Each structure stands twice: as structure tokens, then as C-alpha cells.
Amino acid sequence: MSKNTDHKLTELPKKKFKLMNLVWLIVLVGGFFLSVNATNAHISVLLDPANFGQFTEIFVQMCHPDWSYAATAIPLLIETIKMAVLGTVIGSAVAFVYSLLIARNIIKNKAVTGILRFIMNIIRTIPDLLLGAIFVAVVGIGPVAGVMALSVFTFGVVVKLFYEAIETIDPGPIEALTAVGANKLQIIHFAVMPQIITYFISYVLYAFEINVRASTVLGYIGAGGIGLYLQQTLQVFSYDKTGMIIIVIIIVVVLIDYVSSKSREALMK
């Protein structure tokens, strides 16, 4: 008998079998095979020597960038950054006002906040490049389309984060100001703003990071910026020049990411 228990102690206790885990596993595996069939993305397609050789060939050519091309890329790079700045500024300015309108602790009317939130949620779902494609169709090819797309996109990013921040503020100061008879604008100025302005700046910087990334490819569909050269060089198969542009993009993106995340950390201290 004692031998038996000793034996049991060296083994691990059996785990309880959960039906839900099995269901999730089936969903996962089933989804996997369904997707492989629907997209025809068999790994053998990629590892086929001819295909994979082509991929590595492009990659190797990109790794030998045409350094002289950097001088040509700089002006459009500056345009890209300008687009990102403008998009961020316009989008976050609108988002600022809009967030105050949809925060339930400032506007008490549930119908107003509900409708405005519904509109916001719909705008948030549209991806950046899609917005770019639509604005190119509307205002024509050029950086203005890019700025508009980025503005709408920034609006979606900032408004969500910001209104959630507003709703989590300490209600004490608002009540205090209401008690002494302040109007809505005074409440916002003296009770809400001091609590959330650092959050707002931090979210704007975060949106700026995303926008710099997004603006580098917007040009591909004609919405201005360095993406235009990306498309031109890829079309004529001069991958060395494409490689140069990608390196420039990566350097700028990593640099701006670093500066922005450091300043956000400093803000939040």
C-alpha cells in the first residue's frame, strides 16, 4: 500500500479536463486549416526554391543600397515628416474637443454621448491606408490627401485614449467647482484640464509615432511623401534604391520613436 502511494507522489496529479479548452483547440486548428485552404498559403509555396530564391535575391539587392540615392530621398522625407506633424496637430485638435463632448462625467446627456461615440467608433475602424486611398480619390494625388487621411486616423487614435482618461479623473474638483457655481467652461478649465493635460500630450506624441510610420507608405497610393519613391523604384525593379529608401525610413522611424517615447516617460514622471 505504502509503495503504491510513494509511486503516486512521484507522478504529477492529473489535470482536470476542461471541455472549453477542447472547443478552443478545435476552433484554432479548424480555423488554421480553413484559412490555409482559403488563402492557398501553403508553406511549400514559399519554400519552393524558385520562389524563395527570388525573395532572397530581392532581399540581397536591398542589402546593397544605392547610397547616392539618399540625396534624392531627403526632400520627400521632409515632406513626409511635415505631413505627419500636420496630421497629428489637426487630428488631435479635433479629438481634444470631441473627447470632452463624449466623456460621460462632463456631458451628462446619454443620448448625445451615445450618438457621438457611435460615429467615433465607426471612424476608428477604417485603417490608415484605406483612408489614404479614399482621400486620394476625393482631393486628388498629393500630400494634402495624406494630411487629411492622417488627421482622421489621428482623431481615431487620440479620441479613444483621451476620453477614457477623462472619465477616470478624480471627480472631487468637478464637484467642488459645481458647488461654488462654476459654468461648464470654467469646470473644464480649472478642474478637468490640470488633471489630464499631461495624458493628452503623451497621447499626441504616441499618435505622432504611429503617423510617422503610416506617412512613409502613404505615398505608395499617391498620398504624398517618401512612399512615392518606394513605388517608383519598385516598379522599375531597382531594389538597391528601394533598399536605400527603406533604410532611411527605418532610421527616421526608430529615431522619432526613441525621442517620443523618452519624452513621454519624462512627462509621466
Place this chain on the structure above:
Amino acid sequence: MDNTLKKLPPKPVNYKTRTIHWLIAIASIVIIIWSFTGMDFSGIKATAGQIAGAIISGIFHPDWSYVWNGSGEDLISQLWETLCIAFLGTFISAVISLPFAFWAANTKHKKWYASRSGKLVLAVIRSFPEIVLALMFIKAVGPGSAAGVFALGFHSVGMLAKLFSEAIENLEIGANEAVIAAGGSKWNIVMFSTMPNLMPALISNTLYRFDVSVRSASILGLVGAGGIGYPLIIALQYRQWNRVGIILLGIVIMVILIDWISGWIRKKLV
């Protein structure tokens, strides 16, 4: 005596931080003004208002016949393809991300350069434009959704592995120590302490990434890598505003649904 009650005392002033704040404010305003220079706002097409109106009226009068016609080129099958691209892309990237995450995680028993180099590699992968990756895969496997899957799968690694590695960094080491104290091997530590503690974070991050991937998959079609983006750009080029309307509606509904489902699952996990 009466006066003092009506007037607030002056705010304490810290001149050093005040100058710094003013300098930052002036610098930001200069950058914003500089961005406005050279931006050609006159380049807007004269018909812009008309087209915007046409698109909006297209959204309210969508081309319902496009929703389902059984040809495989309709909205439902294109959306399904988009979903499949996102699912498979996320699946692949989740698998690739795990080793990268352990490489980049800044844990104690590790030389400093190991996690730094891993983080740098992930930053470079994140910054590599997704569209370019998609075009490279199109060159390799031909246009279609397979290229989209591979592009998404490799691109998502940058972000997903970063999230994973942060989850690993936040792990409590108590459970690991308990397994060691009971005489567990390295493999036992991974199996019985690291993985079970890590699993909720991994699943939740992967689901979050799936949300993002659905959005990405719907734009990959713009360059010919499969999914709903391709019919959209064709409809935009041929000015079929009703079709643009129905496609936009389809994308919005799909994204909201996916967000809602994954949000629900994530809430149940925590």
C-alpha cells in the same frame, strides 16, 4: 480683511520649469508653422466636394447586389478571405514571436547585450514597411492572398514579440523558484511555471494583434496581396461610389464584430 477672502493667493512660481515649458511650447509652434510652409493646399481638385458627396451618398445607397452573388468575387467571400489572411498571419507570427520574445526579454540571468540586440532587431522589423514586405512576397509567390499572409506573418512579429517580451519581463519569479526548490529541471520550469503564468498574456496579446491584423489585411489588397482592398481600389478608380459604399460598410461591420468578439474573449480571460 474682507478683501483677502475674495482674492486667491498668487500661485507659487518655479522659474526654471516655467522657462522650460515656454521653450518647448515655442519649439512645437515653430515646428507646426514650418510644416505648413511648402504644403500646397491649392492642389485640391475642384470636384473634391462633389466626390466626397458622391461617396457619402454611396454609403447611404450601397450596391446591395454586390453583397453575395456566388461568383467568389463578391463582398462576403472577399471579407472571408481577408479574415483568413488575418487569422493565418497572426497564427504564423505568434509562433515566430515566441523565441524572439525570450531573446528580447530583459530578465535577470542574462547579459545586457542579449536583450538589447533582440529589442533592436524587433524595432527594425516593426519599422520595415508592411506594404514593401507584401510586394516582396508578391514577387516571390505571385499576387494573391498567400503573399498577404506571409507579409502579415512576418511583419506582426515586430510588435507581437515586443508585447510578449514585456509580458515575460513582468512575470513573477516566485513560481520559478518554487519549481527549482522542488528539484525541477530547466524544462520543468518552462512547463510548470513560465508557460502557465504567461499563457493569459500571450493569448490576450495575440487576440489584440488579430484585431490589428484584420485592419492590415483589408489594406494589403491595395497592392494586390489579396483581400477586400483590391475590389475597393478598383471601385474607387472606376468611380463606382455605390460599390465603394458597400465595401466600406462591410469593412466597418467586420472590424467592429471582430473587435467585439476578441474584446469579449479577452475580458473572460482576465
